[in-house]
Amino acid sequence: MVRVSVVCCLKLLLLLALGGVTMHVPDAGELAPLGPLRLDGHLSFHDVAAAARDFGNRCSMMPAAVLHPGSVADVAAAVRRVFQLGERSPLTVAARGHGHSLLGQSQAAGGIVVRMESLGGIGARMRVVHAGEGGGRASAYVDAPGGALWINVLHETLKHGLAPKSWTDYLHLTVGGTLSNAGVSGQAFRQGPQVSNVNQLEIVTGRGDVVTCSPEENSDLFYGALGGLGQFGIITRARIALEPAPKMVRWIRVLYSDFASFTEDQEALISTAKTFDYIEGFVIINRTGILNNWRTSFKPQDPVQASHFQSDGKVLYCLEMTKNFDPDEADIMEQEVGVLLSRLRYIQSTLFHTDVTYLEFLDRVHSSELKLRAQGLWEVPHPWLNLLIPRSSIHRFAREVFGKILKDSNNGPILLYPVNRSKWDNRTSVVIPDEEIFYLVGFLSSAPSGSGHGSVEHAVTLNDKIVDFCDKAGVGMKQYLAPYTTQQQWKAHFGARWETFERRKHMYDPLAILAPGQRIFPKASLPMSS
Numbered sequence: 199m200v201r202v203s204v205v206c207c208l209k210l211l212l213l214l215a216l217g218g219v220t221m222h223v224p225d226a227g228e229l230a231p232l233g234p235l236r237l238d239g240h241l242s243f244h245d246v247a248a249a250a251r252d253f254g255n256r257c258s259m260m261p262a263a264v265l266h267p268g269s270v271a272d273v274a275a276a277v278r279r280v281f282q283l284g285e286r287s288p289l290t291v292a293a294r295g296h297g298h299s300l301l302g303q304s305q306a307a308g309g310i311v312v313r314m315e316s317l318g319g320i321g322a323r324m325r326v327v328h329a330g331e332g333g334g335r336a337s338a339y340v341d342a343p344g345g346a347l348w349i350n351v352l353h354e355t356l357k358h359g360l361a362p363k364s365w366t367d368y369l370h371l372t373v374g375g376t377l378s379n380a381g382v383s384g385q386a387f388r389q390g391p392q393v394s395n396v397n398q399l400e401i402v403t404g405r406g407d408v409v410t411c412s413p414e415e416n417s418d419l420f421y422g423a424l425g426g427l428g429q430f431g432i433i434t435r436a437r438i439a440l441e442p443a444p445k446m447v448r449w450i451r452v453l454y455s456d457f458a459s460f461t462e463d464q465e466a467l468i469s470t471a472k473t474f475d476y477i478e479g480f481v482i483i484n485r486t487g488i489l490n491n492w493r494t495s496f497k498p499q500d501p502v503q504a505s506h507f508q509s510d511g512k513v514l515y516c517l518e519m520t521k522n523f524d525p526d527e528a529d530i531m532e533q534e535v536g537v538l539l540s541r542l543r544y545i546q547s548t549l550f551h552t553d554v555t556y557l558e559f560l561d562r563v564h565s566s567e568l569k570l571r572a573q574g575l576w577e578v579p580h581p582w583l584n585l586l587i588p589r590s591s592i593h594r595f596a597r598e599v600f601g602k603i604l605k606d607s608n609n610g611p612i613l614l615y616p617v618n619r620s621k622w623d624n625r626t627s628v629v630i631p632d633e634e635i636f637y638l639v640g641f642l643s644s645a646p647s648g649s650g651h652g653s654v655e656h657a658v659t660l661n662d663k664i665v666d667f668c669d670k671a672g673v674g675m676k677q678y679l680a681p682y683t684t685q686q687q688w689k690a691h692f693g694a695r696w697e698t699f700e701r702r703k704h705m706y707d708p709l710a711i712l713a714p715g716q717r718i719f720p721k722a723s724l725p726m727s728s
């Protein structure tokens with residue numbers, strides 16, 4: 199009851215703030231033409247519950263309203279209005295991409311959630327420009343709305359025979375959402391993360407200004423927003439670098455029982471000039487059915503042999519890589535792959551491969567999503583932990599975590615692969631370890647049950663043990679998609695870069711209106727209670 203009255207209060211407050219004087223809770227239709235805030239889209243109150251959910255499924259904060267923007271001007275108008283209300287207003291604004299955050303980062307308690315996907319219109323709003331178009335030597339790019347899903351960016355660019363260069367493992371994420379973090383996958387060792395593959399952004403700042411920025415123009419805001427956790431503005435458009443799209447992909451998995459050989463091979467592969475196009479890896483502890491897990495539908499050419507592999511009682515490491523190819527030149531690919539594989543030290547009987555289209559490969563996790571959804575196993579809590587571990591600590595880390603802290607990997611995949619720091623632009627807001635090579639280690643746990651082994655509590659206990667070990671052993675770890683809740687923790691996370699981050703906040707969102715769910719800068723405001 200208390201909750202309801204607070205929400206109603208906030209609705210009223212919001213209506214008054216936005217210029218509508220109304221004594222009942224209006225529906226979306228009534229709100230559209232609301233007073234001085236003219237919108238191409240609309241504000242709605244009936245879907246606030248949906249905007250209080252995310253993939254992590256562990257945190258739910260009701261917003262007062264959801265903005266379905268019909269234009270960039272709508273986003274700017276809403277933010278500007280909240281800015282004009284001044285620091286005594288408790289209202290905040292959170293851009294919501296696809297809501298795939300883990301702990302409320304795209305939520306806004308009592309504030310306005312901007313449904314970015316409303317601006318993500320498929321195709322029509324995307325503009326693909328080919329290399330050299332307009333007479334210059336410019337490379338190909340696409341201008342994509344901030345709320346576009348990467349899968350739709352891919353569909354659109356493929357029509358032109360082009361594709362972005364750097365990806366995430368899963369494509370039902372938004373352009374603005376991943377660029378606000380980093381966007382890392384098996385291409386990052388060569389292409390850099392997604393934030394290294396953007397030429398220009400259009401941003402609505404915390405003052406409600408619409409600013410175009412790039413390395414040449416308003417570069418401080420450009421770099422700040424990349425990996426900026428939504429703190430400096432709402433990305434409404436991104437210019438993303440493209441390359442000719444590969445047609446087919448040879449997708450390969452091999453197994454190791456020795457961690458040193460596994461990581462040495464990974465490191466050798468990412469340092470070789472002519473190498474695979476995608477390099478990842480994962481850790482398998484005490485599992486049956488090891489080649490398939492929820493995140494892929496890998497169908498090895500020899501499924502019978504593959505099914506013989508179990509990791510019962512031991513730790514195995516799976517190296518996963520791909521080579522792009524044109525079907526007309528399959529034999530060249532075979533040759534190159536043969537040479538690369540001949541240098542690796544995997545268990546010889548464990549070479550599995552399959553050939554799929556580029557689209558099938560990139561969208562691989564979605565097939566698993568559909569299966570899990572059908573079993574009711576997608577919308578469960580996801581107490582994920584993503585760490586960036588410097589190379590110099592990775593062996594110590596592995597010895598402690600795989601087999602000691604973790605007795606099995608039954609609750610979800612454990613990713614582990616190296617990247618090279620030189621591909622990460624240190625002017626962005628992304629925080630990475632201070633070493634040339636570092637590993638991305640992702641513990642992607644699901645918690646389908648309320649108690650016991652499959653519970654959130656169990657996973658969180660293990661996560662805490664892992665983080666504790668890193669802190670005590672001085673591993674030099676940084677968290678990715680960090681779920682910190684206090685400014686103290688964030689300061690430690692940013693280290694020497696905190697000063698720059700804070701300066702940018704004062705510059706671009708001085709009232710701390712944006713992305714309150716990151717819990718970095720609390721809005722100086724009246725207490726929220728009634």
Ligand SMILES: Cc1cc2nc3c(=O)[nH]c(=O)nc-3n(C[C@H](O)[C@H](O)[C@H](O)COP(=O)(O)OP(=O)(O)OC[C@H]3O[C@@H](n4cnc5c(N)ncnc54)[C@H](O)[C@@H]3O)c2cc1C
Nearest residue numbers: 295296297298299304344366367372374375381382428433
């Ligand atoms: C199944 C799965 C697989 C994943 N795989 C990878 C992976 O391989 N690599 C990787 O790097 N990440 C991966 N992620 C994490 C992903 O990058 C984050 O979930 C990220 O938050 C993007 O999700 P989203 O687009 O739904 O954004 P949201 O979760 O909605 O938003 C993320 C944050 O950015 C802010 N934000 C959203 N849109 C904008 C915008 N347009 N402008 C400014 N701020 C904005 C939000 O307020 C919030 O603070 C994965 C996530 C899932 C669920």
Ligand SMILES: *[C@@H]1O[C@H](CO)[C@@H](O)[C@H](O)[C@H]1NC(C)=O
Nearest residue numbers: 468469618619620621634635
């Ligand atoms: C990392 O990249 C830099 C720049 O390309 C390169 O000089 C260096 O050798 C790379 N390091 C490793 C270990 O591959």
Ligand SMILES: *[C@@H]1O[C@H](CO)[C@@H](O)[C@H](O)[C@H]1NC(C)=O
Nearest residue numbers: 484511512513601604605606
């Ligand atoms: C595998 O599981 C068994 C039984 O739960 C456990 O005793 C053993 O330590 C596990 N092995 C590893 C490597 O964690």
Ligand SMILES: *[C@@H]1O[C@H](CO)[C@@H](O)[C@H](O)[C@H]1NC(C)=O
Nearest residue numbers: 620623624625626694695698
């Ligand atoms: C970024 O890297 C360059 C070149 O390595 C270095 O000179 C510069 O000081 C670094 N800047 C920051 C902010 O760390």
